[in-house]
Amino acid sequence: MDYINIIEDDLGEDAIEDDLEILDFVGIGFPRRFNERPNxxxxxxxxxxxxxxxxxxxxxxxxxxxxxxxxxxxxxxxxxxxxxxxxxxxxxxxxxxxxxxxxxxxxxxxxxxxxxxxxxxxxxxxxLRPQKVKMPEPQESVRVQNEFYNIARFPKVQAIIDCTHIKNSIPCWTRGDNAEIYRNRKSFFSINVQCLTDARLKILDVVARWPGSVHDATIFANSTIRARFEAGHFPGSVIIGDSGYGLSNYLMTPLANPVTPGEQLYNEALIRTRNSIERVFGIWKRRFPVMAYGLRLKLVTNFTIIVATSVLHNIAREMNEPEPPIPEDINEEELNYLIETQQIEFEAQDHPGNNVVQNEIIRYFGQL
Incomplete structure (x- = not known):
């Protein structure tokens, strides 16, 4: 239908301009407006x-x-x-x-x-995770172990393991009957994220799907990386964890009561080496503050963002990016406080005595 002709026949040419404005208002021939995008x-x-x-x-x-x-x-x-x-x-x-x-x-x-x-x-x-977040290839094991050894002379280390909590700020009622499983020991809702890192402060493995109430050791027990160590994919290598993990032939944890000089040196070296993963969590969350302040999108999107930012963290390390300054609209003290409070320690696990690999490493420290 020719709306212009109808207007001319019924009302005359003088009314055309006013009537076109009305037609635009009701949606006939209304020009679309596009925002100008900044570059x-x-x-x-x-x-x-x-x-x-x-x-x-x-x-x-x-x-x-x-x-x-x-x-x-x-x-x-x-x-x-x-x-x-x-x-x-x-x-x-x-x-x-x-x-x-x-x-x-x-x-x-x-x-x-x-x-x-x-x-x-x-x-x-x-x-991009398979290319950017991955455990070292077998031919790289010696290099990785040497880099960890240079920190505090702890031998055979392939990676450091720990978990960090990412606040999950979706209203709890949107998750139905399962809401409370996301409440952690510090009483805020979170996702408990397991990471393995290297001495270059890169993330080697990330597991981002467990609710905040789940114990770190439970996440590891159900992880692919544990299955790979159990299957012998990393022969002659160990990973280092805190006392919340259970001791095994491939997972070294601190001694509860070190007595001998070898035991004391073992604990000191383990703690100094394990500090690498604390630094990774700090760098990761300061570079991407949303990881400290909390994720407010759909749960599956939150999981994806955690993996995406771990990829970006590794790319930044590959590109030798410096740590960026704190954004102007974010308080530095508040950000640091959030990062510190999102590390949650669990009670020490019962460790079996006379672990062969641990005893071998303690004897090594006793000879230094």
Whole structure:
């Protein structure tokens, strides 16, 4: 139907302009408006970019090369976001205190769009896990053990294991009858995340699917990495954990009451070496503050974000990225407090006596 002709015939040409405004109002021929999107990669200075997105421009460009094929839309209908803007939106969310509305305003998009983009980009980044978050190959074992040995002379170490809690701020009633399993020993809802790290402060393995109430030792007992050690995939190697884990021939834990000089040196070396994983958790959460403030999206998306940021952490280590300054809108003392309180210690496990591997290492320290 020709609406312009109808208006001319019934009301005359003088009324056309006013009536077209009415037609636009009721949705006939209403022109769509598209927000102008900022180009932060081009417009922002390097320090400001690093502060807000937590990675340098060179590393973000490297990320774009790795992910562009998965982020590219098949056409430009509806003024779709470019791969770079999608990537920057997700990075800005990881650098925030977890409020989507704030990130959406910063990127000049609707909050629902920001939510979809964060989820999609996180899935794409998490898909890089097999290449970026992995245990060393057998031919690398000697190098890894030497790097750990150089810290405190503890021999045979392949990795350090520990768990950290990521606040899970979804309202508890959205999880039905299972809500309370996410409440940890410090009474806040969280996801208990198991990590293995190396002496270069990279994450070698991450398990991000267990509720906050689950014991660290339970997560390890049900993990793939335990099965691999049990199957002998890492011969002659051990991992180091705290006293919350059970002692075994491949998992070394501190002695409760060291007496001899060898036992005391064993404990000191183990504690100094194990400090590497505490540093990893601090660097990881300071680079991506959302990991300390808490995740407020769907539970499955929260799991994906944890894996995605572990991938980004490793890429940052590979690119020799310095630690970025604290974002301007985040209080440094508050962030540090959150990181410290998310480490939860469990009671010491009952350790069997006369462990062959542990005794061998204690004898080694006794000869120093």
């Amino acid at each position: 932060y990669y081009q417009e922002m200075d390097p320090l400001g970019f690093f502060r807000r997105f937590r990675l340098t421009k060179a590393t973000v460009l490297h990320l774009l090369i790795l992910t562009e094929d998965q982020l590219e839309y098949p056409d430009n209908r509806n003024n779709s976001l470019t791969p770079m803007n999608q990537l920057l939106l997700a990075l800005r969310f990881y650098a925030s205190s977890g409020h989507l509305a704030q990130v959406a305003d910063f990127m000049n998009v609707h909050e629902s769009t920001a939510s979809r983009v964060v989820a999609h980009v996180s899935r794409v980044l998490a898909a």
